[in-house]
Amino acid sequence: MFGTSLRRAARLHGNRCAFKCQERSIDWSTLFERAIRLSTGLGRLGIVRGDRLAMLLPNGLEGIELFASSALSGHVIVPLNFRWSIDEIADSLVDCSAKALVVDDHFRDSGVAAAARAQTTLIDGGSRPAEGSIIYESLFDAFSFSSSMNDCAESDLLAIFYTGGTTGRSKGVMLSHGNAAYVAMASMAEGAYGTDEIYLHTSPSFHIAGAMNVYQAFICASRNVVFPRFEAGAALAAISTEGVTQSLLVPTMIGMLLDHPSFNDTDTSSIRRILYGAAPMTDALLDRAMAAFPRAQFMQLYGMTETASNACILHSRIFTVPGGRRLLSRSVGRAMFGSEVGIFGPTGDLLPPGQVGEIAIRGPGVMLGYWNRPDATAAAVRGGWMHTGDGGSMDAEGYVYLADRIKDMIISGGENIYSLEVEAILMQHPSVRQCAVIGIPHPVWGEAVHAIVTLNAGASFDERALIDFCRGKLSGYKLPRSIEQRDELPLTAAGKVLKRDLRAPFWAHLAPSPRAVTH
């Protein structure tokens, strides 16, 4: 569908600005032509349908062109996390047998070192191309619209996204053209996106949410503003000058926008839809955001790389209309068109409404599998159900509530404690800005509840007061036994707290344990 869509965009909206990134922009007609040229140039290098092409780039026009070219001609794009170490980059190049790696000025040193280690051809789009690399712009010399640029089959591999995020070693999630086309189309059918939007892209495109925003744009030929990285002041300026109507923001980013000194002086009235997800949204922040953007719909998205991003959607209209059910805002929403959610118990049975188990998702968004990992694929996808690793429940109307990452659950004295539940209470304290609750070793209970917090400006840390604040709001066994303060929490690119990194020092001195190995 993406080949058809890019040709459609060039035909119907050829002069419309497709993507704008800082001082550069490209219209749909030019993007289509450059995607054909790029495919032609890559074909001459021997990179054709099915071959993997890795990129190590910040959000920008080169990345957009690579996404378009791969969607058009069937080579498989592998956007790598630029925050990775050289070892991690080289490992993934070897894992997927990438035929080439594209870099530019931003992460050239890492790319050069990793490509050398993996013996991968380097393509350089920067101003001082690395020695021995192929000049990115030289790939655009020829224009040849070959039959291979007809549409790929929906079952063809479109992209590989390396994930692992907060747990385990990285796996390559294989998404098909059909996976991405379905999620894009279903999201539009749910009203989350449309052709008339001016969309602000803040998520990196190696993250599925950022990538899906690009694929959605290909289908509906919207106008798009791309930021290499999120910075609240620049985002506010862009909203005002570009008339941005919509963005996907993690809660942390929403907080940064609202807290920015220029927020009150910025005209943000063009914003009509804010999508959020990837991390818990507190009632307090949602209330502030709804008040600050009174014309905007808010929609929470829930999903994962393995479901090509969102599988559930929560529409703010259910709790913002008069008489709306405000408490539903604590749900991550319901299965979107074409998808379904099931909650599985430990023995593999589907649980009735209200019971907590593992959230699983079935539908056309579920990945083809993990690259070269049939074992991991079989463990994750059973009977068509993608087992998310998230604990949660579903009510009788199908609203899904997250309890916790299964692996972030704390087991203390034989009791299951969901870290999100404890975090939700701590977040209600006026001093607390962010918090993460983890299990740390305890000689008697196995694990003890430990909290790590950052504080709001001007607040002072008082461990005892914070524990007392939780008392009465939580059962005794769920109370934090210890709390520490830090200046910041380690975050993934998606804005999730890296609990693995927070836990590691507490467990490092112990003999290898399942937790230390698998988390």
Add this chain to the structure above:
Amino acid sequence: MFGTSLRRAARLHGNRCAFKCQERSIDWSTLFERAIRLSTGLGRLGIVRGDRLAMLLPNGLEGIELFASSALSGHVIVPLNFRWSIDEIADSLVDCSAKALVVDDHFRDSGVAAAARAQTTLIDGGSRPAEGSIIYESLFDAFSFSSSMNDCAESDLLAIFYTGGTTGRSKGVMLSHGNAAYVAMASMAEGAYGTDEIYLHTSPSFHIAGAMNVYQAFICASRNVVFPRFEAGAALAAISTEGVTQSLLVPTMIGMLLDHPSFNDTDTSSIRRILYGAAPMTDALLDRAMAAFPRAQFMQLYGMTETASNACILHSRIFTVPGGRRLLSRSVGRAMFGSEVGIFGPTGDLLPPGQVGEIAIRGPGVMLGYWNRPDATAAAVRGGWMHTGDGGSMDAEGYVYLADRIKDMIISGGENIYSLEVEAILMQHPSVRQCAVIGIPHPVWGEAVHAIVTLNAGASFDERALIDFCRGKLSGYKLPRSIEQRDELPLTAAGKVLKRDLRAPFWAHLAPSPRAVTH
């Protein structure tokens, strides 16, 4: 996607009325359960995934159940045109090797005779089941949710629709699960349909437009009111009592609603969207309709059975907003998300904007092919383009304008004359209600332009005055040479004029000609 969707509908909207037909109704939970039972019962008869199951039924709950059961378990539904002769019904049963034919009281006699001729098992859902038939309700005895009721692949065959419509012998159009899922989802993404609708179904489900409305309902779990046949008074009553928000209507039906004596006394304020298509909409009728339904969006759909219904959409907002371009209402719209349109010249080259050629459509809605007709499939689908047989042009912005059915084009003295162009002028005359322009034999020019008209109440027929009316509005060679009056025009089930039938008597006395054979 339909299996997932039906389970989702039962889970999220189980108590919502799914379909209401006269005194009967069924909720989503019950429909899902009955679809499983029906699949189980059909499986016991040996009708399983891939087998063809024909139905000869008016719109009603049995048909909905058969659609749901086939979408869930993978047998292939073949909805037959109940206006066909016994020969035509028997031919199609034989052509697709149907394992059974489902009938009820309405068309039992035709079904019994055709099934006997084709030696097809009969399933009877009526009150006085035919001798030797299987009782429809007996198929619901057992509930067994087998693994075969997991989702079918998107490339699996979903249904066969026999077409031929206005030209040629009937061919079985094979549509996949992916074809129907794509068109349903893209239509929703374009804003043509949603979960909050109360939808009035008037098109028979053997017609692709009627069938797609059912598949869309499966995905978005809307509320639906089904009519066995269109009758303006009953439709108006349903709009008022059920609070209907939306319907798909051919222009003739819109005219019948507006002309009905009870229109002015009926509360139609619930209508917020009217989809129309299948036949030309005149400016005059569109203006009347927009004035009569001031709250409604109007959307024109253009497509065909071979593209799983609509591939182009025209949004009324482009010509109803202040300063809107009213003349665009004469277009059939632009390629919808995921599809593209091309205009091909006689030598197979893509034509530039403004030139008239054959309209072709490419995208995920294009059929798998014609059943057992690889020759006809290869002739129609070339390079992924479905050649529609419609003549037309596209402007620089991608708006598509119909000129004519290629086979309805008149060639007179070597000049191409598009019958639609002549009809559009005749329709501007205040006396003319309907008209059809055809080519009839002429000893010198090959064909001559002939018009057949029906008149508005109270108007009198004056052939000379009508020809004079066209003079100056049309080039001389396009002027009708003769005009006749009739009480009515022969229509297909989709509301299109059967020009083949109008032409036949004029050509019958001639030796076999290409036109007589292929039209």
